Amino acid sequence: MTIRMHTDSPSFKQKAGMSEQFDTVIVGGGMVGLSCAKALRDQGASVAVVDRDRYTEAASTGNAGMIVPSHIVPLSAPGVIAKGMKWLMNPESPLYIKPSADPAFMKWLWAFQRHCTQAHVDHGIPVLRDSILASLELLDAWCSQEGFERAGLKHTGLLMLHFGEKARQENLELADIAEKAGLEIERLDRDGTLALEPALKTDISGSVYFRQDARVDPEGLLRAMEAHVRGLGVTIIEGAVRSLQRSGRKVVGIKTADRTIEANHLVLAAGSWTSKLTKGLGTQLLLQPAKGYSVTIPDAESGGVDTGMNMPCLVTDQKISITPMPGGIRFSGTLGLQGYDLSVDERRVKPIRRHAALYCGEEHVSPVPTWAGLRPASPDGLPFVGPLPDMDNVWVASGHGMLGVTLGPITGQLIAEQIAGSAPSLDTVPFRVDRFA
Ligand SMILES: Cc1cc2nc3c(=O)[nH]c(=O)nc-3n(C[C@H](O)[C@H](O)[C@H](O)COP(=O)(O)OP(=O)(O)OC[C@H]3O[C@@H](n4cnc5c(N)ncnc54)[C@H](O)[C@@H]3O)c2cc1C
Incomplete structure (x- = not known):
């Protein structure tokens, strides 16, 4: 899939009263959503993050920060x-x-108890090891930049x-x-x-x-990331996504109370609330x-x-x-x-x-x-990172359970690579959204 670049800035379009349009819109600005925003923006895409209130509701602030x-x-x-x-x-x-x-x-x-097996543990260990270590490397690189001291x-x-x-x-x-x-x-x-x-x-x-x-410090990290992605040109929109407008196999509009946003790609990174959004698109996310x-x-x-x-x-x-x-x-x-x-x-x-x-x-x-x-x-302790079934422009980045801060950076990278159609840096099959179907 190719990324269409917008040469005129989203802020100009907002001022001019036109409908807002981005290459990618991310719903959810917790650790996972902001990690996706960074990776996508680093790749050159125009990006907006829509979040209703990350500093009171998100799991990404008050967690243990390990x-x-x-x-x-x-x-x-x-x-x-x-x-x-x-x-x-x-x-x-x-x-x-x-x-x-x-x-x-x-x-x-039911799915959880079905995965409580030695075979699943043997499958999960290398998957988690490789993704956690890759994520830590990315986090290290981010935190060596100015502005990340507060992390x-x-x-x-x-x-x-x-x-x-x-x-x-x-x-x-x-x-x-x-x-x-x-x-x-x-x-x-x-x-x-x-x-x-x-x-x-x-x-x-x-x-x-x-x-x-x-x-x-997870809240310090989140604030550093927000400042960082804003500095890169990511637009942060405060508001709850109320509905997703669909045309065939694509989402064509993301609606909040006061605006409709258009995007080529939509990433659902709304933490525990992600399943509410996928349900509206016909997929029951476990x-x-x-x-x-x-x-x-x-x-x-x-x-x-x-x-x-x-x-x-x-x-x-x-x-x-x-x-x-x-x-x-x-x-x-x-x-x-x-x-x-x-x-x-x-x-x-x-x-x-x-x-x-x-x-x-x-x-x-x-x-x-x-x-x-x-x-x-998720029922198997692995996140969902990949395309939403039956949709051509919707991606899921959620289900990180106890590991969302740890796995945020690699999740962002894998989502950006998949949207760009480039070879993912890790095998994404274990993270497929349709693996319980
Ligand atoms: C007590 C505790 C300790 C933990 N300790 C650790 C730890 O030590 N290490 C670790 O790696 N992980 C830890 N975790 C897990 C980690 O906090 C989560 O996995 C991670 O924060 C999930 O990030 P997220 O971005 O997916 O979701 P969230 O941080 O929950 O963010 C989701 C965002 O989506 C927004 N949103 C939802 N619906 C909508 C909508 N319709 N419109 C607009 N915005 C919407 C919400 O407002 C929220 O800001 C812990 C969790 C808990 C509860």
Whole structure:
């Protein structure tokens, strides 16, 4: 497919009152949408991003900010369902599934359980490893540019901590898998762990250190990317996409409350809401919102407390992550399959807050509100990156689940390559949108 270049700038057309027209319009300006905008603009296309409110709604702001080569095992793995069933009985557990007879949800659950196999894990590991490492390389290149300082990228590595025997076994199994996949890891006892992160306060028995992992301030990264793509000439349009006008196998108009935008190509990167948009085009995307929470305690300079932590950590026993960031420290966790409800269930947040209090003191934790965000989860733990079935100019970039910050840059590149019709830098077959059909 070729890209038609517009020689006259979109802003001129807006001023002149003509209909706005771009080579590509992206719906959604979270990490994934902005990554697509950057890659497409770098390729020379005129690009607009339409987003209704990324700094309050997007998952891309309040997440744990971990860039994770350590996460090469897809979420749908053997044993996950049994563990999940046990957790369902506990109101403070990290997993919650709201019973629902919604056919789309049932279909998603069915597909999820079908992928909890060793064969799927064996298929997913190299796919995730290669895409995560390629994405990290792109992120490194972006963050070496002026303006990206606020992204706070730090190549610290990550500690996967364990207290109990079960979590230790789980971590050691993951260490074996990661080592076999060629990742740089170290198995550490308690002293070895404390030598790497002396500010740890919990009574851990050991950890696995993933040397290639990194951390960012996700909101800082998003703001840096927004400024960067604006500087490149990408148009950012504030507004909700209400409908997509279709003519045969093409979308010919993208409608918000007050305008219609025309584009040669449309990229749907609306996170958990992407399936609402594909539904209008006749495709049921197997995508479910998976709610997570975070609590961010400011550092002493901002009225909070300094913990001295440098290393992002994941507590395997409780599935809680701890991420030091510029200006504070973030504690996050839980996965709730309960639709688009963004309300905070304080019972689920309790273990996260308890952990935060251990490091920061209750007096610094209690005034801090809880952030909630929706991970766009696919049933097989792999994203959707490719053309929408039965359409000639619509592309999907969503379904990144727990990995959207990590996989944003490579997703943008793969979308730009596919739209340009050039050979993709990675095999895109595992990310096909029609793989569950
Ligand atoms: C607690 C938690 C911790 C996490 N930790 C990590 C981590 O450490 N590392 C990692 O890699 N990932 C992490 N994730 C996952 C990551 O946050 C997501 O995968 C990623 O943010 C998804 O990005 P996105 O751009 O696809 O979606 P979003 O960030 O949700 O953006 C979608 C955007 O689309 C817009 N939109 C939707 N519908 C419309 C419409 N009709 N019109 C206009 N705009 C629309 C929304 O306003 C939103 O701004 C975490 C998630 C959670 C919840």
